[in-house]
Amino acid sequence: METKSILVVEDEEEQRELFKEFLELHGYEVTTAVNGYEALGAVRVSEPDLMILDVILPKENGYRVCRMVKEDQHNRRLQKSFPVLLVTARRLDAHPDRETMFQDFSQADGVLYKPVRLEELLEWVRSLMRGEKVTARHPD
Amino acid sequence: MSWLRFFNGKGDTGGKGPAESAEEALRWISLPNNIDHKLRELERRGWSLWVLVLGMLLLFALYIVVLYFNSDWWRRTAAGESVYTVRVLLVGFATLVLLFCAYVVSRELQLRFLKRAMIQEEITIRQQLMRSEKLASLGQLTAGVAHEILNPLNVISGRVQMLSMRAPHEPELGKALDIISEQTRRIVKITDGLRRFSHTAAEKKPLDVNDLLEKTLALLENDLRVRNIQVVRRFQPRLAAVMADADQLTQVFVNLILNAKDAMPRGGTLTLSTALDGLRGSGSRRKEVVGNRILIAVTDTGCGIPAGDLEKIFHPFFTTKEPGKGTGLGLFVCHGIIENHNGAMEVLSREGEGTTFRISLPAV
Numbered sequence: 001m002e003t004k005s006i007l008v009v010e011d012e013e014e015q016r017e018l019f020k021e022f023l024e025l026h027g028y029e030v031t032t033a034v035n036g037y038e039a040l041g042a043v044r045v046s047e048p049d050l051m052i053l054d055v056i057l058p059k060e061n062g063y064r065v066c067r068m069v070k071e072d073q074h075n076r077r078l079q080k081s082f083p084v085l086l087v088t089a090r091r092l093d094a095h096p097d098r099e100t101m102f103q104d105f106s107q108a109d110g111v112l113y114k115p116v117r118l119e120e121l122l123e124w125v126r127s128l129m130r131g132e133k134v135t136a137r138h139p140d
Numbered sequence: 141m142s143w144l145r146f147f148n149g150k151g152d153t154g155g156k157g158p159a160e161s162a163e164e165a166l167r168w169i170s171l172p173n174n175i176d177h178k179l180r181e182l183e184r185r186g187w188s189l190w191v192l193v194l195g196m197l198l199l200f201a202l203y204i205v206v207l208y209f210n211s212d213w214w215r216r217t218a219a220g221e222s223v224y225t226v227r228v229l230l231v232g233f234a235t236l237v238l239l240f241c242a243y244v245v246s247r248e249l250q251l252r253f254l255k256r257a258m259i260q261e262e263i264t265i266r267q268q269l270m271r272s273e274k275l276a277s278l279g280q281l282t283a284g285v286a287h288e289i290l291n292p293l294n295v296i297s298g299r300v301q302m303l304s305m306r307a308p309h310e311p312e313l314g315k316a317l318d319i320i321s322e323q324t325r326r327i328v329k330i331t332d333g334l335r336r337f338s339h340t341a342a343e344k345k346p347l348d349v350n351d352l353l354e355k356t357l358a359l360l361e362n363d364l365r366v367r368n369i370q371v372v373r374r375f376q377p378r379l380a381a382v383m384a385d386a387d388q389l390t391q392v393f394v395n396l397i398l399n400a401k402d403a404m405p406r407g408g409t410l411t412l413s414t415a416l417d418g419l420r421g422s423g424s425r426r427k428e429v430v431g432n433r434i435l436i437a438v439t440d441t442g443c444g445i446p447a448g449d450l451e452k453i454f455h456p457f458f459t460t461k462e463p464g465k466g467t468g469l470g471l472f473v474c475h476g477i478i479e480n481h482n483g484a485m486e487v488l489s490r491e492g493e494g495t496t497f498r499i500s501l502p503a504v
Binding site: 012014015018021022025056089098101114115116117118119 | 286287290291292293294295296297298299301302305324328472473476
């Protein structure tokens with residue numbers, strides 16, 4: 001079985017390294033991007049099997065990046081319709097309703113909140129790659 | 141990706157535009173002049189009444205002078221003769237003047253009472269504004285702080301989890317790592333508590349839309365007057381109430397009015413109308429008009445919206461304003477608020493002629 005590739009988009013190096021190390025440990029090929037533009041460029045150069053996307057990013061935020069990717073997939077500008085998993089610390093936002101609206105707008109396949117339980121992340125990555133829909137939920 | 145053209149250069153969705161929330165919008169508007177203006181208007185009316193009284197007294201004096209020169213009543217009265225017509229006229233005039241004075245005095249008292257009430261109301265509005273502003277900034281602060289905490293926490297807990305996966309054979313290390321994980325969960329709980337403390341949920345109460353529109357206008361009217369925008373109110377009297385959150389609905393109105401203002405840089409007319417869709421109250425005119433839905437319309441005579449953009453204006457991040465001027469979230473948030481209130485929102489516009497936003501909300 002060929003190695004599945006994951007694109008991790010994170011602006012903080014420590015977070016990026018954490019996800020990269022953990023996912024590589026479980027046999028995935030991980031590429032990284034540090035901001036929204038880079039992420040959009042990276043999916044055009046080579047499409048991953050899954051994208052893990054932070055929301056608060058420089059240059060272009062995660063919601064918009066996700067929406068653009070999803071629209072490109074819809075318009076067949078991107079070949080694979082790979083799933084996108086949003087990873088965010090914004091669950092304490094002052095406007096939870098608006099936060100939900102943004103998530104709906106982004107059309108992300110799943111939302112995980114920081115701090116992430118790595119086992120949960122792995123579980124989600126596996127089920128998303130199997131093409132299963134996972135529903136976003138708050139931890140605890 | 142057509143909407144990408146209107147990208148406004150702000151990457152962070154947390155970025156705030158001028159009219160993204162009611163509090164923020166209100167911060168742009170000067171409050172105190174408006175109430176002063178209203179009081180001055182009232183005072184002017186009071187003065188005109190005094191002028192009337194003075195005029196009447198002068199007229200009375202003139203009347204006596206005219207009588208003095210044109211008849212012999214003065215001589216006859218001086219001679220001790222009682223002139224009936226003159227007495228009747230005098231008493232009549234005196235009564236009239238007294239009545240008028242009484243009216244003016246009561247009016248003056250009423251004015252003073254009104255003034256005090258208005259000042260009190262102004263104070264209350266300001267206090268409410270300050271409170272909601274404080275709450276909002278507290279919410280933003282906690283959200284910001286929580287975000288800053290949760291990001292490093294993610295690294296800490298992630299590293300700990302990876303360590304405990306790699307070192308399952310060392311019980312002591314495992315125990316220490318468990319403790320660290322346990323404590324990180326505690327920090328998450330604390331930040332959760334912060335949110336519950338600062339977050340104020342929508343509080344729906346029966347509201348009079350006319351009243352709310354009037355209050356919103358009171359806060360924005362100065363700004364509109366400066367920009368040569370005439371405000372026309374077409375409120376249906378005795379409108380039924382809606383169940384809504386006053387702050388959120390005010391936010392919608394502020395957004396729409398400020399958008400209308402931006403659409404009319406050279407001035408124009410802003411028309412606010414309310415109406416009731418459905419049945420009318422039976423019988424007595426004093427009864428409230430009852431019906432199914434309250435309709436609210438905000439109409440401007442501004443530049444209008446190109447037909448191609450009409451369907452996009454409720455999309456998030458859609459803006460035609462200059463970079464940095466708008467986030468493209470105003471109408472998106474408005475739409476969300478109205479939908480949360482089981483209402484609907486639509487737009488009618490013709491380029492160069494103006495725009496109308498129509499909102500319908502279920503009546504109580």
